[in-house]
Amino acid sequence: YEHIGFPIVEVSADGQFTVNKVEGSGGLISELSVAEQLLYEIGDPRAYVLPDVICDFSQVKLQQQGKHAVRLHGAKGLPPTDQYKVSATYPDGFRCTASCLLAGIDAVAKAERVSQALINKTSELFSQRGWAPYTDVDIELLGSEATYGAHARRADCREVVVKLAVRHPSKQALVLFAREIAQAATGMAPGLTGIVGGRPTVYPLIRLFSFLVDKSRCSVAIEYQGQRYAVELPASAPLLTPAVPIEPAKPEGRADASVPLVKLAVARSGDKGNHSNIGVIARHPDYLPWIAEALTPEVIVDWMDHVLDPIHGRVERWYLPGSHSLNFLLENALGGGGIASLRIDPQGKAFAQQLLEIPIAVPQHIADQLT
Incomplete structure (x- = not known):
């Protein structure tokens, strides 16, 4: 490296x-x-x-x-295609993120209590001033496997980093929130220390909005050395994809053993706006039927439920025969995505690592090869 x-x-x-x-x-x-x-x-x-x-x-x-x-x-x-993709941004209130260490006995429980107390207290102060409530609150205790959701295997952690991110229409409200963080170190649970960067800063929250526009509505030209040259667009057509995607072959034999996906495949994930994809590539072509049998969209929805939007979250799957791989698109899984998201992983970079732990049913002879 x-x-x-x-x-x-x-x-x-x-x-x-x-x-x-x-x-x-x-x-x-x-x-x-x-x-x-x-x-x-x-x-x-x-x-x-x-x-x-x-x-x-x-x-x-x-x-x-x-x-x-x-x-x-x-x-x-x-x-x-006969359309252009346009990416636009717009302001959507303000955001503020506070991070600090909480160490010692019952660190996770104390961190949860302190975080909620800060939100409750500042919410009361907002109400007293006639301000709107928080638009969004995201509390993550890093070190307690917070990003794993229901699949976390945390023991009794003795140190966690509290990451408390909030969003509000008013900058003034978040300045008040930032001011309340410091007193938690002296007035709340012992062991709270190491406020990252001192008092947290309030930033504008910028959202991405992407849409399509017909090319016929746009004129394309190049300006060069003071001259303007019209550009003739190449032939285009509406985007058509096969109505029924190709699916991998069904596995043959009896699945009487189980191994984690990482033994059978590699995987990588990333973001597409507010969506995330997870590409899964079989280490050997013989493994792919068993992987595909296990990793249905419904299974991915269940395994990654903690990141999917409860209303608009969904998963789509495609098969790539040439590379013996599967691609999954997790729609609305990033809490807004990019700089609009309050999460520690706003781009889904760790999603593939979580999926690699899912158990896959395979025949015993394949399991024996991998031990």
């Missing part, structure tokens, strides 16, 4: 390419590491929308060609 190298991509005219790196630099170029990047932060792999092309990743094959070289081929290009 100390001298990790950036990948080098050598592209041929037919769209095939090889990924390698400078000899002697750190890192690993393998089929699995490159496949992780292939599935990173995408939605439907059959229709990855770019400004000038729609790319179909589903049939891309990866072949190791040397210690640190992987060849990719099989991508397909479709005409661009």
